[in-house]
Amino acid sequence: MLPEAVSRALTAAGVGPGARLCCALSGGVDSLVLLHVLHDLAPRHGYVLQAAHVHHGLSPHADAWAQACASCCATLQIPFSLIRVEVPRDDAAGLEAAARRERLAALDAIRCDWLAFGHHQDDQAETLLFRLFRGSGVRGAAAMAPFEMPSAGRPGRVRPLLDCRRAGIEAWARARGLDWVEDESNADVRFSRNFLRHRALPALGEHFPAAVPTLARAAAHFREASDLLDELAALDEATCGGEPLQRCAVMSLSDARIANLLRWQARRHGWQMPVQARLDEALRQLRAVAQPLRVVLGEMALCAYRNLLWLESAVGGTYEPRDWCGSATLSWGAGEVRFELLPGRGIARSLLEKAGSVRLAGRRPGLRMQLASDRPRRQFKNLCQEAAIPAWLRDRLPVLWVDDVPAWVGGIGVAAEFACAPGDEGVVPEWRPAGVA
Numbered sequence: 112m113l114p115e116a117v118s119r120a121l122t123a124a125g126v127g128p129g130a131r132l133c134c135a136l137s138g139g140v141d142s143l144v145l146l147h148v149l150h151d152l153a154p155r156h157g158y159v160l161q162a163a164h165v166h167h168g169l170s171p172h173a174d175a176w177a178q179a180c181a182s183c184c185a186t187l188q189i190p191f192s193l194i195r196v197e198v199p200r201d202d203a204a205g206l207e208a209a210a211r212r213e214r215l216a217a218l219d220a221i222r223c224d225w226l227a228f229g230h231h232q233d234d235q236a237e238t239l240l241f242r243l244f245r246g247s248g249v250r251g252a253a254a255m256a257p258f259e260m261p262s263a264g265r266p267g268r269v270r271p272l273l274d275c276r277r278a279g280i281e282a283w284a285r286a287r288g289l290d291w292v293e294d295e296s297n298a299d300v301r302f303s304r305n306f307l308r309h310r311a312l313p314a315l316g317e318h319f320p321a322a323v324p325t326l327a328r329a330a331a332h333f334r335e336a337s338d339l340l341d342e343l344a345a346l347d348e349a350t351c352g353g354e355p356l357q358r359c360a361v362m363s364l365s366d367a368r369i370a371n372l373l374r375w376q377a378r379r380h381g382w383q384m385p386v387q388a389r390l391d392e393a394l395r396q397l398r399a400v401a402q403p404l405r406v407v408l409g410e411m412a413l414c415a416y417r418n419l420l421w422l423e424s425a426v427g428g429t430y431e432p433r434d435w436c437g438s439a440t441l442s443w444g445a446g447e448v449r450f451e452l453l454p455g456r457g458i459a460r461s462l463l464e465k466a467g468s469v470r471l472a473g474r475r476p477g478l479r480m481q482l483a484s485d486r487p488r489r490q491f492k493n494l495c496q497e498a499a500i501p502a503w504l505r506d507r508l509p510v511l512w513v514d515d516v517p518a519w520v521g522g523i524g525v526a527a528e529f530a531c532a533p534g535d536e537g538v539v540p541e542w543r544p545a546g547v548a
């Protein structure tokens with residue numbers, strides 16, 4: 112039964128023949144059973160199995176766990192990696208969350224297509240309860256996904272035991288004669304997760320015998336609803352003009368829909384969402400205050416200027432001047448400037464090659480530029496107004512200085528005297544300020 116559940120989950124995720132599958136092995140019973148089942152199923156599914164253990168160096172038993180994982184893999188002849196991570200003891204997120212973050216980052220860096228985790232149905236029920244007690248919305252209540260597709264160089268994640276009960280996994284381990292290690296911290300009911308596992312769920316189970324599978328089923332319903340909200344956000348973004356959004360179009364949506372859209376965009380950029388009250392306040396200002404507007408929401412800022420509306424990183428990077436020597440990108444603040452070679456477009460390459468210095472730097476006082484030979488030379492402020500660049504962004508605009516003459520200003524364009532003629536080799540700079548299109 113258990114191997115069949117794992118097999119179904121792998122098929123549903125699309126872990127096919129030739130896929131490189133890495134089992135995230137903690138040494139506990141769940142991932143140990145998963146490793147054995149994956150090993151048994153490998154000939155049927157045709158994936159290439161490996162395993163990895165992350166050594167956090169936090170528990171006095173950490174070396175013993177790593178050793179147990181290594182020897183189990185040696186017995187099964189499964190390639191094994193041991194990854195050591197440094198967990199900052201004073202991390203603001205707390206020690207457990209920091210360990211988890213470092214562990215996932217280390218696992219994500221493994222050369223594989225899929226990572227398999229040993230989370231099971233009891234974990235799913237605990238996760239749902241835990242999140243509900245933190246006031247989660249629909250997305251949080253969706254708990255853990257059975258699988259997450261590989262994306263942007265990151266392996267996919269699959270949780271093949273998510274439909275299996277803990278007791279069934281332990282029974283399978285005993286029947287197979289497996290030895291496993293117990294994480295001593297799992298028994299400490301001062302931790303919320305352990306309290307839910309050892310106290311709350313057993314108590315609930317006395318009255319609701321099917322509490323765990325029922326909660327897991329509810330999580331699946333929440334996942335469906337959460338996916339629908341994502342689809343709605345994608346539709347709303349497209350109807351509102353993409354990124355940046357058209358302010359008028361956004362304002363015609365309800366607050367709940369705008370919040371849904373902004374949350375979805377923030378997630379895509381990898382920014383943490385602020386608490387609901389902060390977002391409500393930002394929306395209130397958006398409706399009430401005349402533009403321009405910039406409201407900082409933790410790691411990001413909600414900006415409105417003219418008819419544009421967008422999220423951008425609120426955490427600036429460095430804006431140090433740097434020489435351009437032909438590289439494809441130069442980092443700039445929280446974003447970067449990309450340089451692409453295209454015939455007849457952008458800056459004439461021959462002028463860059465002849466120049467004594469080509470530097471990416473900020474604007475300087477008195478900057479003036481002519482965007483076309485039949486247009487007047489304009490001051491920086493006017494150029495920004497014409498290009499709808501909001502005031503708070505102006506000090507952060509990248510400028511490409513060629514022998515101290517501005518050849519290109521990010522978001523504005525190329526100076527007429529540097530423009531590439533049709534048929535010549537051109538260099539097209541593109542500024543990506545991390546969040547603002």
Ligand SMILES: Nc1ncnc2c1ncn2[C@@H]1O[C@H](COP(=O)(O)OP(=O)(O)OP(=O)(O)O)[C@@H](O)[C@H]1O
Pocket residue numbers: 134135136137141142163164165166167211214227228229230234238
């Ligand atoms: N040290 C480790 N090295 C490799 N994989 C690990 C390690 N610890 C945990 N895992 C993987 O993560 C799965 C879940 O373990 P655990 O519940 O302890 O971690 P978690 O990711 O913090 O869980 P949760 O998401 O429930 O908080 C394990 O079954 C295993 O696949």
